[in-house]
Amino acid sequence: MRIGIDIGGTTTKIGLVENGKVTATTRIPTTGHADEFAFADALANEALRLSSNHQSPSTNNQLQGIGIGAPNANQLSGIIEKAPNLPWKNDVPLARMVEERTGIRSVLGNDANAAALGEWCYGAGKGMTDLLVVTLGTGIGSGFIVDSKLMLGSSGNAGELGHTTIVMDGRDCTCGRKGCLEAYVSIRGLRETYKELDGDPDVLKEEGVLCIARAAEKGDTAALQTFRHAARWLGVGLANAVAITGPERIVLFGGIARSGDLLMVPLQERFNEFLLNIYHGRVDLVTSALPEDDSAILGAAALTAI
Amino acid sequence: MRIGIDIGGTTTKIGLVENGKVTATTRIPTTGHADEFAFADALANEALRLSSNHQSPSTNNQLQGIGIGAPNANQLSGIIEKAPNLPWKNDVPLARMVEERTGIRSVLGNDANAAALGEWCYGAGKGMTDLLVVTLGTGIGSGFIVDSKLMLGSSGNAGELGHTTIVMDGRDCTCGRKGCLEAYVSIRGLRETYKELDGDPDVLKEEGVLCIARAAEKGDTAALQTFRHAARWLGVGLANAVAITGPERIVLFGGIARSGDLLMVPLQERFNEFLLNIYHGRVDLVTSALPEDDSAILGAAALTAI
Numbered sequence: 001m002r003i004g005i006d007i008g009g010t011t012t013k014i015g016l017v018e019n020g021k022v023t024a025t026t027r028i029p030t031t032g033h034a035d036e037f038a039f040a041d042a043l044a045n046e047a048l049r050l051s052s053n054h055q056s057p058s059t060n061n062q063l064q065g066i067g068i069g070a071p072n073a074n075q076l077s078g079i080i081e082k083a084p085n086l087p088w089k090n091d092v093p094l095a096r097m098v099e100e101r102t103g104i105r106s107v108l109g110n111d112a113n114a115a116a117l118g119e120w121c122y123g124a125g126k127g128m129t130d131l132l133v134v135t136l137g138t139g140i141g142s143g144f145i146v147d148s149k150l151m152l153g154s155s156g157n158a159g160e161l162g163h164t165t166i167v168m169d170g171r172d173c174t175c176g177r178k179g180c181l182e183a184y185v186s187i188r189g190l191r192e193t194y195k196e197l198d199g200d201p202d203v204l205k206e207e208g209v210l211c212i213a214r215a216a217e218k219g220d221t222a223a224l225q226t227f228r229h230a231a232r233w234l235g236v237g238l239a240n241a242v243a244i245t246g247p248e249r250i251v252l253f254g255g256i257a258r259s260g261d262l263l264m265v266p267l268q269e270r271f272n273e274f275l276l277n278i279y280h281g282r283v284d285l286v287t288s289a290l291p292e293d294d295s296a297i298l299g300a301a302a303l304t305a306i
Numbered sequence: 307m308r309i310g311i312d313i314g315g316t317t318t319k320i321g322l323v324e325n326g327k328v329t330a331t332t333r334i335p336t337t338g339h340a341d342e343f344a345f346a347d348a349l350a351n352e353a354l355r356l357s358s359n360h361q362s363p364s365t366n367n368q369l370q371g372i373g374i375g376a377p378n379a380n381q382l383s384g385i386i387e388k389a390p391n392l393p394w395k396n397d398v399p400l401a402r403m404v405e406e407r408t409g410i411r412s413v414l415g416n417d418a419n420a421a422a423l424g425e426w427c428y429g430a431g432k433g434m435t436d437l438l439v440v441t442l443g444t445g446i447g448s449g450f451i452v453d454s455k456l457m458l459g460s461s462g463n464a465g466e467l468g469h470t471t472i473v474m475d476g477r478d479c480t481c482g483r484k485g486c487l488e489a490y491v492s493i494r495g496l497r498e499t500y501k502e503l504d505g506d507p508d509v510l511k512e513e514g515v516l517c518i519a520r521a522a523e524k525g526d527t528a529a530l531q532t533f534r535h536a537a538r539w540l541g542v543g544l545a546n547a548v549a550i551t552g553p554e555r556i557v558l559f560g561g562i563a564r565s566g567d568l569l570m571v572p573l574q575e576r577f578n579e580f581l582l583n584i585y586h587g588r589v590d591l592v593t594s595a596l597p598e599d600d601s602a603i604l605g606a607a608a609l610t611a612i
Contacts, residue, residue, distance in 0.1 A: 128460065129460055130459050130460040130464075144550070144551075146452050146453070146457055146459075147452070147453075147455060147457070147458070149453060151452055151453070151551065151552075152453070152552070153436050153452075153551060153552015153553065154434065154435055154436040154552055154553060154554035154588070154589075155552060155554075155584075155585075155588045156552075157552050157584050157585065157588075158436075158550065158551055158552030159550065159552075160549040160550070160582055160584075161549070161550060163549050163582045164545075164546040164549050164550065165472075165542050165545065165546060165580055166471075166474070167474070168472070168473070168538075168542060175582060175583065176583060177580070177582070177583075232474075236471050236474060239470075239471065240470040240471060240546065241550060243466040243467070243469050243470050244448075244450070244464065244465065244466065244467060244470065244547060244550055244551065245450075245457065245459060245464055245550065245551070246457075246458070246459015246460055246461060246462075246463050246464030246465075247459065247460060248460035248461075274471055274483065276466055276469045276481060276483070277481065277482060277483075278461075278463050278466075279461075279463065282460070282461045282463075283460075
C-alpha cells in the first residue's frame with residue numbers, strides 16, 4: 001500500500017494505491033495555508049487519516065511510502081524549487097517535511113517524471129527498459145526511463161523535452177528563450193497557431209484546446225491545420241528524443257493527447273517521416289491507457305516504488 | 307591489462323592498455339582479407355601476440371578483456387550491422403568471433419560510444435555520473451553516460467545526436483532525411499557552409515576542414531563565418547541534448563573540435579544562449595584531454611571495463 005499525492009496550483013489530491021489501483025482518495029486545498037509548514041501539517045494529517053481509515057488489521061498491507069508529484073520538484077534534492085504556480089515562492093523541502101510528520105518514507109518528484117513512472121509501473125510502458133512519456137497540456141512535460149531507471153541527470157533536471165529548440169529564432173517561450181517545442185505544442189501553442197492561421201476568433205473565446213478540436217470536427221480549416229502543424233512540430237521533437245535515448249515506446253498523456261485522431265493520425269505520419277531509419281519498427285507511439293482521474297496519483301505513488 | 311581495438315575503414319589499430327595508458331600498439335589492414343572470418347583470425351592472432359609479448363610473468367597483469375570499437379556496431383547484440391564504410395556488407399558478430407578465437411571476454415561497441423567511455427574512464431569526464439561526449443569529424447558521433455552507465459536504448463542504438471533534426475526541411479543528410487545536425491557540423495557540413503557563403507574555391511581544393519581553419523586564421527570572412535554558423539547549429543544541438551539528459555559536462559572530440567578557439571569561442575557563447583536557464587552554471591563544455599593517437603584505443607578498452 002502506497003500513497004500518491006498530486007500537488008496542483010489550487011487543489012492537492014491524495015490517493016491510496018493498492019495493487020496498481022487507486023482505492024480511496026481525498027483532497028485538501030493547496031492555497032490558503034499560513035505557510036508551507038501549515039500546508040505540510042495538513043498534508044501529513046490527511047495522508048495518515050486516509051491510510052489508517054483503509055488499513056484492514058487482518059491483512060499485511062502496511063503503508064510502504066508516500067510519493068508526491070509537484071511542478072518544479074527536484075527529485076534528487078527533494079525540494080520544490082521556486083514554483084511559479086504554487087503559493088510558496090521559496091524552496092520547500094517537502095519530501096523531508098512530510099517524512100518528519102508521518103514517519104513514512106516520502107519521495108518528491110516532478111509531475112512529468114511521476115507520470116512517466118506511473119506509465120512504467122502501471123500503464124502502457126509496463127516493464128519496458130527504455131520508455132518516453134510526454135505530457136501535453138498547459139506545458140510539455142516529459143520523463144525518460146533509461147535502462148529501467150528514471151533518468152534524472154546530474155542535477156535532477158533531466159527530461160525537459162518541452163524546452164528543446166525545434167525552430168531557431170522561433171516563437172517566444174515562457175522560459176525566456178525562443179523556439180521551444182512547448183511554444184508550439186502546448187495549449188497556448190495550439191491557440192497561437194490557430195490565431196496565426198486566421199482562425200475564427202469566436203472559437204478562442206473558450207479556454208483550452210477542446211474548442212479548437214470541436215471546430216476541427218465541424219470542418220474548420222484553420223482548426224484542422226492547427227493540429228497538422230502541431231503534429232509536425234511534435235513529430236520532430238519526439239523523433240529527436242528517440243535518436244538520443246532510443247526508447248521502445250512513447251506514451252502521450254494529458255489534455256492535448258486526448259484530442260484523439262485529430263492529433264494522432266497526422267502525428268504518426270510525421271513521426272515516421274522524421275524518425276531515423278534504424279528506429280523504424282523499433283519504437284511505437286501510443287496514448288496513455290491509465291484512467292484519467294487516477295494517473296497523477298498512480299504516478300506519484302510510483303515514485304516510492306523505485 | 308586490457309586490449310583496445312579501433313576498426314577503421316582501411317586500418318585496424320590494436321593497443322594494450324594498462325593503468326589508463328596505451329603501452330604498446332600494432333595494426334593490421336581492415337581490407338584485403340578473404341572474408342570476415344579471415345579478418346577475425348588475423349585480429350585475434352595479433353591481439354594475443356601483442357598481449358603475450360608484453361605480459362611480464364613476474365606481475366599479475368592478466369588480460370581482462372578485449373574491447374572493439376567500430377562504426378555501425380551494436381553493443382547489445384555484439385554485431386557490426388551492415389557498415390557502409392567497412393568491407394563486409396553483411397552483419398558480422400565480431401564480439402563472439404573474437405571471443406571464440408582468443409578465449410578472452412570481448413565486447414563490441416560503436417566508436418562514438420567507445421569514445422564516450424574513454425573520456426569517462428580515462429579522460430575529461432572521469433567519475434562523472436552524467437556525461438555527453440560528442441565526436442566531430444566525418445560524421446557526428448555521440449555517447450551518453452547516464453547515471454554512471456553508457457546509455458544504449460532498447461535496441462542498442464541510442465546516442466545519435468548527429469541525427470537530431472535542427473532545421474526542419476533543411477539540408478540533405480547522408481541518412482536520407484533532412485536538416486540533421488550532422489549535415490551542418492560535420493566536415494562535409496562545414497565545407498558546404500563555406501561554399502554557400504561564397505568562400506574561395508581554392509581553399510576547398512584541400513580535403514577536410516583544416517583548410518577552412520587556416521583561411522579563417524588569415525582573416526577569410528567566409529571561413530570565419532563558417533565556424534560561427536557551425537557554432538550556432540552545434541550550440542542548439544548540444545543545448546537540446548542537455549535539456550533531455552542533464553549531463554554535468556560535455557566533452558568535444560575529433561578533428562573539428564581541434565579547430566580550437568575558432569569553434570570554441572563562438573560555441574560557448576551560442577551554447578549558453580540556447581541553454582535552458584536551470585542549467586546555467588550546471589554544465590560545462592570542454593575539449594578532449596586525451597592524447598589524440600590513443601583515444602580510440604583507450605575508448606575501445608573502456609568497453610570491457612564496464
